[in-house]
Amino acid sequence: MENLTNLRHLKSSNLWSLKGMPPHLGTLTNLQTLSYFVVGEDSGSSRVGELGPLLHLRGMLHISGLENVNGAADAAKANLTGKNGLDVLLMEWNNSEIVDPDVFDMLQPPSKLKELTVRGYNGQKLPTWIANPSFCNMVIVRLECCTGCTFLPPLGQLVSLKKLIIRRMPGVETVGSEFHGEGWLRPFQLLESLSFEDMENWKNWFPVETGIGIDGFPHLNKLFLKRCPKLEGKLPGNLPSLAKLVIEKCDQLVVSIPSRQKLCELDINGCKEVVRESEVDLTSLRSMSLYDISKITHPTVGFMQRLTRTEDLKVVGCKEKISLWRDELHQLTSLRCLEIEDSFEHLTLVGEETGQIRSCDALECLSSDKLPETLEHLEIKECGRLMSLSSKEELPQALKHLLISDCGKLESITDRFHDNTCLESIKIIDCPKLKSLPEGLCHLTNLDNLHISWCDSLVSFPGGGLRTSNLRDLTVTLCNRLEAFPKGMNYLSSLHRLSISYCEVFTSILEDGFPPNLTSLFIWNLKVSKPLFKWGSPLLES
Numbered sequence: 001m002e003n004l005t006n007l008r009h010l011k012s013s014n015l016w017s018l019k020g021m022p023p024h025l026g027t028l029t030n031l032q033t034l035s036y037f038v039v040g041e042d043s044g045s046s047r048v049g050e051l052g053p054l055l056h057l058r059g060m061l062h063i064s065g066l067e068n069v070n071g072a073a074d075a076a077k078a079n080l081t082g083k084n085g086l087d088v089l090l091m092e093w094n095n096s097e098i099v100d101p102d103v104f105d106m107l108q109p110p111s112k113l114k115e116l117t118v119r120g121y122n123g124q125k126l127p128t129w130i131a132n133p134s135f136c137n138m139v140i141v142r143l144e145c146c147t148g149c150t151f152l153p154p155l156g157q158l159v160s161l162k163k164l165i166i167r168r169m170p171g172v173e174t175v176g177s178e179f180h181g182e183g184w185l186r187p188f189q190l191l192e193s194l195s196f197e198d199m200e201n202w203k204n205w206f207p208v209e210t211g212i213g214i215d216g217f218p219h220l221n222k223l224f225l226k227r228c229p230k231l232e233g234k235l236p237g238n239l240p241s242l243a244k245l246v247i248e249k250c251d252q253l254v255v256s257i258p259s260r261q262k263l264c265e266l267d268i269n270g271c272k273e274v275v276r277e278s279e280v281d282l283t284s285l286r287s288m289s290l291y292d293i294s295k296i297t298h299p300t301v302g303f304m305q306r307l308t309r310t311e312d313l314k315v316v317g318c319k320e321k322i323s324l325w326r327d328e329l330h331q332l333t334s335l336r337c338l339e340i341e342d343s344f345e346h347l348t349l350v351g352e353e354t355g356q357i358r359s360c361d362a363l364e365c366l367s368s369d370k371l372p373e374t375l376e377h378l379e380i381k382e383c384g385r386l387m388s389l390s391s392k393e394e395l396p397q398a399l400k401h402l403l404i405s406d407c408g409k410l411e412s413i414t415d416r417f418h419d420n421t422c423l424e425s426i427k428i429i430d431c432p433k434l435k436s437l438p439e440g441l442c443h444l445t446n447l448d449n450l451h452i453s454w455c456d457s458l459v460s461f462p463g464g465g466l467r468t469s470n471l472r473d474l475t476v477t478l479c480n481r482l483e484a485f486p487k488g489m490n491y492l493s494s495l496h497r498l499s500i501s502y503c504e505v506f507t508s509i510l511e512d513g514f515p516p517n518l519t520s521l522f523i524w525n526l527k528v529s530k531p532l533f534k535w536g537s538p539l540l541e542s
Contacts, residue, residue: 156187
Protein backbone atom coordinates (compact mmCIF):
# COMPACT_ATOMS: atom_id res chain seq x y z
CA MET A 1 0.00 0.00 0.00
CA GLU A 2 2.97 2.32 0.49
CA ASN A 3 3.12 2.79 -3.30
CA LEU A 4 -0.32 4.46 -3.39
CA THR A 5 1.16 7.87 -2.72
CA ASN A 6 -1.71 9.73 -4.36
CA LEU A 7 -4.43 7.97 -2.34
CA ARG A 8 -6.70 10.52 -0.68
CA HIS A 9 -9.52 8.51 0.87
CA LEU A 10 -9.29 5.22 2.78
CA LYS A 11 -12.52 4.00 4.37
CA SER A 12 -13.16 0.76 6.25
CA SER A 13 -16.67 -0.71 6.27
CA ASN A 14 -16.21 -3.75 8.54
CA LEU A 15 -14.40 -2.20 11.49
CA TRP A 16 -14.46 -5.13 13.89
CA SER A 17 -12.71 -7.50 11.51
CA LEU A 18 -9.57 -5.34 11.35
CA LYS A 19 -6.73 -6.54 13.57
CA GLY A 20 -4.21 -3.99 12.43
CA MET A 21 -3.30 -1.55 9.67
CA PRO A 22 -1.02 -2.30 6.68
CA PRO A 23 2.65 -1.41 7.23
CA HIS A 24 4.11 1.95 6.14
CA LEU A 25 0.78 3.74 6.19
CA GLY A 26 2.67 6.94 6.93
CA THR A 27 3.91 7.09 3.31
CA LEU A 28 0.38 7.99 2.15
CA THR A 29 1.03 11.67 2.78
CA ASN A 30 -1.82 12.86 0.55
CA LEU A 31 -4.42 10.94 2.57
CA GLN A 32 -7.35 13.12 3.59
CA THR A 33 -9.89 10.57 4.83
CA LEU A 34 -8.98 7.74 7.21
CA SER A 35 -12.18 6.66 8.95
CA TYR A 36 -10.61 3.96 11.13
CA PHE A 37 -7.14 3.18 12.43
CA VAL A 38 -6.58 0.13 14.63
CA VAL A 39 -3.32 -0.26 16.52
CA GLY A 40 -2.59 -3.96 16.18
CA GLU A 41 -0.65 -6.32 18.41
CA ASP A 42 1.37 -7.60 15.45
CA SER A 43 4.70 -5.83 15.07
CA GLY A 44 4.31 -5.99 11.30
CA SER A 45 1.31 -3.65 11.25
CA SER A 46 1.51 0.13 11.28
CA ARG A 47 2.13 1.67 14.68
CA VAL A 48 0.25 4.74 15.82
CA GLY A 49 3.30 6.83 14.96
CA GLU A 50 2.54 6.24 11.27
CA LEU A 51 -0.23 8.82 11.63
CA GLY A 52 2.40 11.54 12.07
CA PRO A 53 3.09 12.37 8.40
CA LEU A 54 -0.61 12.35 7.51
CA LEU A 55 -1.06 16.09 8.00
CA HIS A 56 -4.00 16.41 5.60
CA LEU A 57 -6.40 14.17 7.49
CA ARG A 58 -9.78 15.76 7.97
CA GLY A 59 -13.29 14.94 9.13
CA MET A 60 -13.57 11.94 11.48
CA LEU A 61 -10.88 9.59 12.81
CA HIS A 62 -11.56 6.54 14.97
CA ILE A 63 -8.45 5.09 16.65
CA SER A 64 -8.91 1.71 18.30
CA GLY A 65 -6.55 -0.65 20.10
CA LEU A 66 -4.73 2.12 21.96
CA GLU A 67 -3.66 -0.38 24.62
CA ASN A 68 -1.18 -1.65 22.00
CA VAL A 69 0.71 1.64 21.61
CA ASN A 70 4.43 1.13 22.26
CA GLY A 71 4.98 3.90 24.78
CA ALA A 72 4.64 7.66 24.91
CA ALA A 73 7.32 8.27 22.26
CA ASP A 74 5.33 6.42 19.61
CA ALA A 75 2.17 8.28 20.67
CA ALA A 76 3.93 11.60 20.31
CA LYS A 77 4.95 10.68 16.74
CA ALA A 78 1.26 10.45 15.82
CA ASN A 79 1.17 14.25 16.03
CA LEU A 80 -2.58 14.47 16.50
CA THR A 81 -2.18 18.08 17.61
CA GLY A 82 -0.95 19.02 14.15
CA LYS A 83 -3.95 17.62 12.28
CA ASN A 84 -6.06 20.78 12.16
CA GLY A 85 -8.51 19.30 9.64
CA LEU A 86 -9.91 16.80 12.13
CA ASP A 87 -13.40 17.57 13.41
CA VAL A 88 -14.34 14.31 15.18
CA LEU A 89 -12.03 11.97 17.13
CA LEU A 90 -12.94 8.67 18.79
CA MET A 91 -10.21 7.15 21.00
CA GLU A 92 -10.78 3.56 22.12
CA TRP A 93 -9.03 1.08 24.42
CA ASN A 94 -10.17 -2.53 24.06
CA ASN A 95 -8.26 -4.01 27.00
CA SER A 96 -9.01 -2.25 30.27
CA GLU A 97 -6.14 -3.96 32.10
CA ILE A 98 -3.43 -2.23 30.05
CA VAL A 99 -3.05 1.43 31.05
CA ASP A 100 -0.29 3.90 30.19
CA PRO A 101 -1.30 7.46 31.18
CA ASP A 102 1.74 8.88 29.38
CA VAL A 103 0.44 7.50 26.09
CA PHE A 104 -2.88 9.28 26.59
CA ASP A 105 -1.09 12.53 27.45
CA MET A 106 0.76 12.42 24.13
CA LEU A 107 -2.39 11.90 22.07
CA GLN A 108 -3.74 15.43 22.46
CA PRO A 109 -5.91 16.35 19.46
CA PRO A 110 -5.89 19.69 17.61
CA SER A 111 -7.46 22.68 19.36
CA LYS A 112 -9.99 23.03 16.52
CA LEU A 113 -11.59 19.64 17.29
CA LYS A 114 -15.39 19.74 17.54
CA GLU A 115 -16.28 16.31 18.92
CA LEU A 116 -14.35 13.93 21.20
CA THR A 117 -15.22 10.43 22.42
CA VAL A 118 -13.04 8.54 24.90
CA ARG A 119 -14.04 4.90 25.35
CA GLY A 120 -12.57 2.11 27.48
CA TYR A 121 -9.71 4.00 29.17
CA ASN A 122 -9.02 2.48 32.58
CA GLY A 123 -6.59 4.94 34.11
CA GLN A 124 -7.45 6.61 37.41
CA LYS A 125 -7.27 10.07 35.91
CA LEU A 126 -7.97 11.50 32.49
CA PRO A 127 -5.29 13.79 30.99
CA THR A 128 -5.50 17.50 31.78
CA TRP A 129 -5.72 18.47 28.11
CA ILE A 130 -9.20 16.93 27.84
CA ALA A 131 -10.73 19.98 29.56
CA ASN A 132 -8.35 22.61 28.22
CA PRO A 133 -10.16 25.88 27.43
CA SER A 134 -8.08 26.10 24.25
CA PHE A 135 -10.57 23.65 22.68
CA CYS A 136 -12.72 26.62 21.74
CA ASN A 137 -14.69 24.68 19.08
CA MET A 138 -15.47 21.57 21.16
CA VAL A 139 -19.26 21.08 21.18
CA ILE A 140 -19.65 17.36 21.99
CA VAL A 141 -17.78 15.20 24.53
CA ARG A 142 -18.47 11.55 25.38
CA LEU A 143 -16.73 9.67 28.19
CA GLU A 144 -17.68 5.99 28.06
CA CYS A 145 -16.57 2.90 30.00
CA CYS A 146 -13.64 4.63 31.69
CA THR A 147 -13.87 2.19 34.57
CA GLY A 148 -10.79 3.25 36.52
CA CYS A 149 -11.48 6.98 36.66
CA THR A 150 -12.49 8.22 40.11
CA PHE A 151 -13.09 11.90 39.27
CA LEU A 152 -14.45 13.75 36.29
CA PRO A 153 -12.28 16.34 34.57
CA PRO A 154 -13.26 20.05 34.77
CA LEU A 155 -15.34 19.94 31.62
CA GLY A 156 -17.12 23.16 32.61
CA GLN A 157 -14.08 24.97 31.23
CA LEU A 158 -14.91 24.00 27.63
CA VAL A 159 -16.46 27.27 26.59
CA SER A 160 -18.33 25.95 23.49
CA LEU A 161 -19.50 22.61 24.90
CA LYS A 162 -23.17 21.91 24.05
CA LYS A 163 -23.59 18.16 24.55
CA LEU A 164 -21.98 16.00 27.25
CA ILE A 165 -22.52 12.25 27.75
CA ILE A 166 -20.92 10.38 30.64
CA ARG A 167 -21.58 6.65 30.68
CA ARG A 168 -20.39 3.61 32.64
CA MET A 169 -17.80 5.12 34.99
CA PRO A 170 -18.18 2.98 38.14
CA GLY A 171 -15.21 4.59 39.89
CA VAL A 172 -16.94 7.96 40.19
CA GLU A 173 -18.78 8.43 43.49
CA THR A 174 -19.00 12.23 43.71
CA VAL A 175 -19.52 15.01 41.19
CA GLY A 176 -18.72 18.49 42.47
CA SER A 177 -16.57 21.53 41.92
CA GLU A 178 -13.87 19.52 40.10
CA PHE A 179 -16.43 18.86 37.35
CA HIS A 180 -17.32 22.52 36.91
CA GLY A 181 -13.73 23.76 37.17
CA GLU A 182 -12.14 25.12 40.33
CA GLY A 183 -12.56 28.89 40.42
CA TRP A 184 -14.24 28.92 37.01
CA LEU A 185 -16.85 31.71 37.23
CA ARG A 186 -19.03 30.68 34.27
CA PRO A 187 -18.91 26.88 33.80
CA PHE A 188 -20.97 25.12 31.14
CA GLN A 189 -22.22 28.41 29.74
CA LEU A 190 -23.43 26.89 26.44
CA LEU A 191 -24.21 23.33 27.54
CA GLU A 192 -27.63 22.26 26.20
CA SER A 193 -27.73 18.49 26.83
CA LEU A 194 -26.25 16.57 29.79
CA SER A 195 -26.51 12.82 30.25
CA PHE A 196 -25.27 10.51 33.03
CA GLU A 197 -25.93 6.82 32.35
CA ASP A 198 -25.05 3.55 34.13
CA MET A 199 -23.11 5.24 36.95
CA GLU A 200 -23.47 2.37 39.39
CA ASN A 201 -21.51 3.88 42.32
CA TRP A 202 -22.30 7.56 41.90
CA LYS A 203 -23.71 8.80 45.21
CA ASN A 204 -23.60 12.59 45.37
CA TRP A 205 -23.94 15.50 43.01
CA PHE A 206 -22.98 18.83 44.54
CA PRO A 207 -24.09 21.61 42.17
CA VAL A 208 -21.78 24.59 42.35
CA GLU A 209 -23.15 28.04 43.13
CA THR A 210 -20.69 30.48 41.62
CA GLY A 211 -19.50 33.60 43.36
CA ILE A 212 -21.66 35.83 41.20
CA GLY A 213 -24.84 33.83 41.89
CA ILE A 214 -25.01 31.93 38.60
CA ASP A 215 -25.58 28.19 38.53
CA GLY A 216 -23.43 26.22 36.14
CA PHE A 217 -26.08 25.36 33.54
CA PRO A 218 -27.80 28.53 32.28
CA HIS A 219 -28.66 27.07 28.85
CA LEU A 220 -29.23 23.42 29.77
CA ASN A 221 -32.19 22.22 27.72
CA LYS A 222 -32.12 18.45 28.33
CA LEU A 223 -31.03 16.51 31.42
CA PHE A 224 -30.85 12.69 31.48
CA LEU A 225 -30.06 10.60 34.57
CA LYS A 226 -30.36 6.89 33.79
CA ARG A 227 -29.54 3.86 35.91
CA CYS A 228 -27.71 5.61 38.74
CA PRO A 229 -29.04 3.43 41.59
CA LYS A 230 -27.07 5.03 44.46
CA LEU A 231 -27.48 8.69 43.54
CA GLU A 232 -28.86 10.66 46.48
CA GLY A 233 -27.48 14.12 45.91
CA LYS A 234 -29.34 17.28 45.09
CA LEU A 235 -29.96 18.16 41.48
CA PRO A 236 -29.10 21.65 40.28
CA GLY A 237 -31.82 23.97 41.51
CA ASN A 238 -31.63 26.77 38.98
CA LEU A 239 -32.09 25.43 35.46
CA PRO A 240 -33.80 28.33 33.69
CA SER A 241 -33.74 26.75 30.20
CA LEU A 242 -34.64 23.15 31.06
CA ALA A 243 -37.27 21.76 28.68
CA LYS A 244 -36.78 17.99 29.09
CA LEU A 245 -36.02 16.03 32.27
CA VAL A 246 -35.60 12.24 32.14
CA ILE A 247 -34.92 10.18 35.29
CA GLU A 248 -34.68 6.39 34.96
CA LYS A 249 -33.89 3.80 37.64
CA CYS A 250 -32.44 6.21 40.19
CA ASP A 251 -34.07 4.53 43.16
CA GLN A 252 -32.52 6.68 45.92
CA LEU A 253 -33.01 10.02 44.23
CA VAL A 254 -35.38 12.73 45.40
CA VAL A 255 -36.42 14.72 42.35
CA SER A 256 -37.52 18.31 42.72
CA ILE A 257 -39.48 19.44 39.67
CA PRO A 258 -37.83 22.60 38.33
CA SER A 259 -39.89 25.75 38.86
CA ARG A 260 -39.56 27.04 35.32
CA GLN A 261 -42.09 27.67 32.61
CA LYS A 262 -40.02 26.10 29.82
CA LEU A 263 -40.32 22.48 31.03
CA CYS A 264 -42.12 20.61 28.23
CA GLU A 265 -41.32 16.95 28.90
CA LEU A 266 -41.03 15.18 32.26
CA ASP A 267 -40.22 11.46 32.29
CA ILE A 268 -39.51 9.81 35.65
CA ASN A 269 -39.21 6.03 35.78
CA GLY A 270 -38.16 4.85 39.21
CA CYS A 271 -37.02 7.20 41.97
CA LYS A 272 -37.46 7.60 45.73
CA GLU A 273 -39.61 10.72 45.74
CA VAL A 274 -40.87 13.51 43.51
CA VAL A 275 -41.27 16.92 45.15
CA ARG A 276 -43.23 19.78 43.64
CA GLU A 277 -43.71 23.08 45.38
CA SER A 278 -46.93 25.03 45.00
CA GLU A 279 -45.33 27.81 42.97
CA VAL A 280 -44.06 25.48 40.25
CA ASP A 281 -45.55 26.46 36.90
CA LEU A 282 -46.39 23.45 34.73
CA THR A 283 -48.43 25.20 32.07
CA SER A 284 -45.79 24.50 29.41
CA LEU A 285 -45.66 20.75 30.16
CA ARG A 286 -46.75 18.77 27.10
CA SER A 287 -45.70 15.25 28.14
CA MET A 288 -45.50 13.71 31.62
CA SER A 289 -44.62 10.08 32.45
CA LEU A 290 -44.46 8.85 36.05
CA TYR A 291 -43.48 5.21 36.63
CA ASP A 292 -42.76 3.37 39.88
CA ILE A 293 -42.29 6.35 42.16
CA SER A 294 -42.33 5.53 45.85
CA LYS A 295 -43.65 8.91 46.98
CA ILE A 296 -45.01 12.06 45.37
CA THR A 297 -45.09 15.19 47.52
CA HIS A 298 -46.95 18.26 46.33
CA PRO A 299 -50.18 20.15 46.85
CA THR A 300 -52.82 17.82 45.47
CA VAL A 301 -55.84 20.02 44.88
CA GLY A 302 -55.97 21.54 41.42
CA PHE A 303 -52.92 19.68 40.15
CA MET A 304 -54.53 18.73 36.84
CA GLN A 305 -55.71 22.28 36.28
CA ARG A 306 -52.10 23.33 35.84
CA LEU A 307 -51.52 20.83 33.02
CA THR A 308 -53.41 22.88 30.49
CA ARG A 309 -51.13 21.99 27.56
CA THR A 310 -50.34 18.38 28.46
CA GLU A 311 -50.94 16.09 25.48
CA ASP A 312 -49.42 12.83 26.80
CA LEU A 313 -49.93 11.55 30.34
CA LYS A 314 -48.66 8.19 31.62
CA VAL A 315 -48.94 7.22 35.26
CA VAL A 316 -48.02 3.65 36.28
CA GLY A 317 -47.14 2.26 39.70
CA CYS A 318 -47.99 5.48 41.55
CA LYS A 319 -51.32 4.45 43.10
CA GLU A 320 -50.90 6.64 46.18
CA LYS A 321 -51.36 9.86 44.23
CA ILE A 322 -53.03 9.11 40.93
CA SER A 323 -56.12 7.92 42.80
CA LEU A 324 -56.43 11.48 44.10
CA TRP A 325 -56.19 12.95 40.58
CA ARG A 326 -58.75 10.78 38.82
CA ASP A 327 -61.64 13.24 39.31
CA GLU A 328 -59.54 15.96 37.64
CA LEU A 329 -58.64 14.02 34.50
CA HIS A 330 -61.48 15.62 32.58
CA GLN A 331 -59.75 19.00 32.99
CA LEU A 332 -56.90 17.94 30.68
CA THR A 333 -58.44 19.50 27.61
CA SER A 334 -55.32 19.12 25.43
CA LEU A 335 -54.76 15.43 26.24
CA ARG A 336 -54.16 13.15 23.25
CA CYS A 337 -52.65 10.06 24.89
CA LEU A 338 -53.44 8.55 28.29
CA GLU A 339 -51.81 5.47 29.84
CA ILE A 340 -52.88 4.81 33.38
CA GLU A 341 -52.68 2.07 36.00
CA ASP A 342 -54.75 2.26 39.18
CA SER A 343 -57.67 0.81 41.11
CA PHE A 344 -60.40 2.99 39.58
CA GLU A 345 -64.01 1.89 39.76
CA HIS A 346 -65.07 4.46 37.19
CA LEU A 347 -62.95 6.31 34.63
CA THR A 348 -63.68 9.06 32.12
CA LEU A 349 -61.46 9.87 29.13
CA VAL A 350 -61.80 13.33 27.62
CA GLY A 351 -59.97 14.75 24.61
CA GLU A 352 -57.54 11.90 24.00
CA GLU A 353 -56.52 10.43 20.67
CA THR A 354 -54.79 7.51 22.42
CA GLY A 355 -55.84 5.82 25.66
CA GLN A 356 -54.16 2.89 27.44
CA ILE A 357 -55.70 1.58 30.65
CA ARG A 358 -53.88 -1.22 32.47
CA SER A 359 -54.30 -3.12 35.74
CA CYS A 360 -57.30 -1.12 36.93
CA ASP A 361 -58.63 -3.99 39.03
CA ALA A 362 -61.76 -2.20 40.27
CA LEU A 363 -62.82 -0.68 36.94
CA GLU A 364 -66.21 -2.05 35.91
CA CYS A 365 -67.23 0.27 33.06
CA LEU A 366 -65.81 3.17 31.12
CA SER A 367 -67.85 6.36 31.04
CA SER A 368 -68.26 5.95 27.34
CA ASP A 369 -70.78 8.77 27.08
CA LYS A 370 -67.71 10.95 27.55
CA LEU A 371 -65.31 9.00 25.41
CA PRO A 372 -63.84 11.73 23.20
CA GLU A 373 -64.89 11.76 19.57
CA THR A 374 -61.20 12.28 18.69
CA LEU A 375 -60.14 8.97 20.30
CA GLU A 376 -58.17 6.94 17.72
CA HIS A 377 -56.28 4.31 19.78
CA LEU A 378 -57.74 2.51 22.79
CA GLU A 379 -55.96 -0.26 24.71
CA ILE A 380 -57.44 -1.90 27.80
CA LYS A 381 -55.38 -4.55 29.60
CA GLU A 382 -55.64 -6.52 32.84
CA CYS A 383 -58.85 -4.94 34.14
CA GLY A 384 -60.18 -7.91 36.07
CA ARG A 385 -63.64 -6.48 36.93
CA LEU A 386 -64.42 -4.71 33.68
CA MET A 387 -67.77 -6.06 32.45
CA SER A 388 -68.70 -3.61 29.71
CA LEU A 389 -66.52 -1.41 27.60
CA SER A 390 -69.25 0.97 26.54
CA SER A 391 -72.35 2.05 28.40
CA LYS A 392 -73.90 3.54 25.27
CA GLU A 393 -74.61 2.06 21.86
CA GLU A 394 -71.47 2.98 19.93
CA LEU A 395 -67.78 3.67 20.16
CA PRO A 396 -66.29 6.97 18.91
CA GLN A 397 -66.37 7.23 15.13
CA ALA A 398 -62.70 8.30 14.98
CA LEU A 399 -61.50 5.08 16.69
CA LYS A 400 -58.96 3.24 14.48
CA HIS A 401 -57.34 0.67 16.76
CA LEU A 402 -59.00 -1.30 19.57
CA LEU A 403 -57.12 -3.76 21.81
CA ILE A 404 -58.74 -5.53 24.76
CA SER A 405 -56.62 -8.05 26.66
CA ASP A 406 -56.83 -10.03 29.91
CA CYS A 407 -60.24 -8.79 31.03
CA GLY A 408 -61.65 -11.88 32.71
CA LYS A 409 -65.19 -10.59 33.30
CA LEU A 410 -65.79 -8.64 30.13
CA GLU A 411 -69.14 -9.66 28.63
CA SER A 412 -69.85 -6.88 26.17
CA ILE A 413 -67.83 -4.43 24.10
CA THR A 414 -70.65 -2.26 22.75
CA ASP A 415 -74.07 -2.83 21.21
CA ARG A 416 -72.96 -2.14 17.65
CA PHE A 417 -70.22 -0.63 15.52
CA HIS A 418 -71.14 2.60 13.80
CA ASP A 419 -71.60 2.27 10.04
CA ASN A 420 -68.96 4.88 9.27
CA THR A 421 -66.42 3.99 11.93
CA CYS A 422 -62.72 4.28 11.08
CA LEU A 423 -61.74 1.04 12.82
CA GLU A 424 -58.73 -0.59 11.13
CA SER A 425 -57.67 -3.13 13.75
CA ILE A 426 -59.55 -5.09 16.41
CA LYS A 427 -57.72 -7.43 18.79
CA ILE A 428 -59.56 -9.23 21.59
CA ILE A 429 -57.36 -11.52 23.69
CA ASP A 430 -58.14 -13.59 26.80
CA CYS A 431 -61.66 -12.40 27.53
CA PRO A 432 -63.28 -15.73 28.49
CA LYS A 433 -66.70 -14.21 29.40
CA LEU A 434 -67.20 -12.34 26.13
CA LYS A 435 -70.39 -13.76 24.63
CA SER A 436 -70.71 -11.86 21.37
CA LEU A 437 -69.16 -9.34 19.06
CA PRO A 438 -70.97 -6.08 18.33
CA GLU A 439 -73.44 -5.89 15.47
CA GLY A 440 -72.38 -3.99 12.40
CA LEU A 441 -69.07 -5.77 11.97
CA CYS A 442 -69.87 -6.14 8.29
CA HIS A 443 -70.01 -2.36 7.87
CA LEU A 444 -66.43 -1.71 8.99
CA THR A 445 -65.15 -0.80 5.55
CA ASN A 446 -61.67 0.15 6.84
CA LEU A 447 -61.11 -2.98 8.94
CA ASP A 448 -57.79 -4.56 7.98
CA ASN A 449 -56.99 -6.89 10.88
CA LEU A 450 -59.29 -8.94 13.14
CA HIS A 451 -57.71 -11.10 15.89
CA ILE A 452 -59.76 -13.08 18.44
CA SER A 453 -58.19 -15.53 20.89
CA TRP A 454 -58.90 -17.14 24.27
CA CYS A 455 -62.58 -16.15 24.19
CA ASP A 456 -64.23 -19.34 25.46
CA SER A 457 -67.79 -17.97 25.66
CA LEU A 458 -67.92 -16.66 22.09
CA VAL A 459 -70.40 -18.81 20.13
CA SER A 460 -70.81 -17.10 16.78
CA PHE A 461 -70.12 -14.04 14.68
CA PRO A 462 -72.77 -11.31 14.29
CA GLY A 463 -75.63 -11.94 11.90
CA GLY A 464 -74.27 -9.67 9.20
CA GLY A 465 -71.10 -11.71 8.91
CA LEU A 466 -67.71 -10.33 7.92
CA ARG A 467 -68.45 -8.81 4.54
CA THR A 468 -66.04 -5.93 5.03
CA SER A 469 -64.24 -4.90 1.87
CA ASN A 470 -60.67 -4.39 3.19
CA LEU A 471 -60.13 -7.23 5.67
CA ARG A 472 -56.68 -8.72 4.95
CA ASP A 473 -55.83 -10.70 8.08
CA LEU A 474 -58.20 -12.88 10.17
CA THR A 475 -57.02 -14.92 13.17
CA VAL A 476 -59.22 -17.04 15.46
CA THR A 477 -57.67 -19.30 18.08
CA LEU A 478 -58.65 -20.96 21.36
CA CYS A 479 -62.35 -20.07 21.10
CA ASN A 480 -63.75 -23.36 22.30
CA ARG A 481 -67.47 -22.63 21.74
CA LEU A 482 -67.19 -21.02 18.34
CA GLU A 483 -68.76 -23.36 15.80
CA ALA A 484 -68.06 -21.83 12.39
CA PHE A 485 -67.16 -18.81 10.35
CA PRO A 486 -70.12 -16.75 9.10
CA LYS A 487 -71.50 -17.26 5.62
CA GLY A 488 -70.21 -15.23 2.71
CA MET A 489 -66.51 -15.69 3.44
CA ASN A 490 -65.94 -16.40 -0.25
CA TYR A 491 -66.77 -12.75 -0.98
CA LEU A 492 -63.82 -11.42 1.07
CA SER A 493 -61.69 -10.51 -1.93
CA SER A 494 -59.07 -8.65 0.15
CA LEU A 495 -58.44 -11.46 2.65
CA HIS A 496 -54.86 -12.74 2.26
CA ARG A 497 -54.16 -14.46 5.57
CA LEU A 498 -56.47 -16.79 7.46
CA SER A 499 -55.58 -18.64 10.68
CA ILE A 500 -57.86 -20.93 12.69
CA SER A 501 -56.66 -23.21 15.51
CA TYR A 502 -57.63 -24.90 18.79
CA CYS A 503 -61.40 -24.36 18.43
CA GLU A 504 -62.85 -27.56 19.85
CA VAL A 505 -66.36 -27.48 18.35
CA PHE A 506 -65.44 -25.92 15.04
CA THR A 507 -66.81 -28.41 12.51
CA SER A 508 -66.71 -26.63 9.17
CA ILE A 509 -64.20 -24.15 7.84
CA LEU A 510 -65.80 -22.44 4.85
CA GLU A 511 -69.13 -23.71 3.58
CA ASP A 512 -69.21 -21.30 0.63
CA GLY A 513 -65.61 -21.74 -0.45
CA PHE A 514 -62.41 -19.85 0.12
CA PRO A 515 -61.78 -16.14 -0.47
CA PRO A 516 -60.38 -15.76 -4.02
CA ASN A 517 -57.10 -14.03 -3.12
CA LEU A 518 -56.11 -16.04 -0.04
CA THR A 519 -52.30 -16.51 0.05
CA SER A 520 -51.70 -17.88 3.56
CA LEU A 521 -53.79 -20.52 5.38
CA PHE A 522 -53.02 -21.93 8.85
CA ILE A 523 -55.23 -24.67 10.30
CA TRP A 524 -54.33 -26.57 13.48
CA ASN A 525 -56.11 -28.88 15.91
CA LEU A 526 -59.66 -28.71 14.54
CA LYS A 527 -62.32 -31.44 14.45
CA VAL A 528 -63.55 -30.76 10.92
CA SER A 529 -65.42 -33.57 9.22
CA LYS A 530 -65.17 -32.55 5.58
CA PRO A 531 -61.96 -33.41 3.70
CA LEU A 532 -59.81 -30.56 2.50
CA PHE A 533 -60.42 -31.21 -1.20
CA LYS A 534 -64.20 -30.85 -0.65
CA TRP A 535 -63.99 -27.35 0.83
CA GLY A 536 -64.72 -25.77 -2.50
CA SER A 537 -61.44 -23.97 -3.13
CA PRO A 538 -60.01 -24.23 -6.65
CA LEU A 539 -56.61 -23.24 -5.34
CA LEU A 540 -56.52 -26.10 -2.87
CA GLU A 541 -57.88 -28.61 -5.38
CA SER A 542 -55.08 -27.79 -7.78
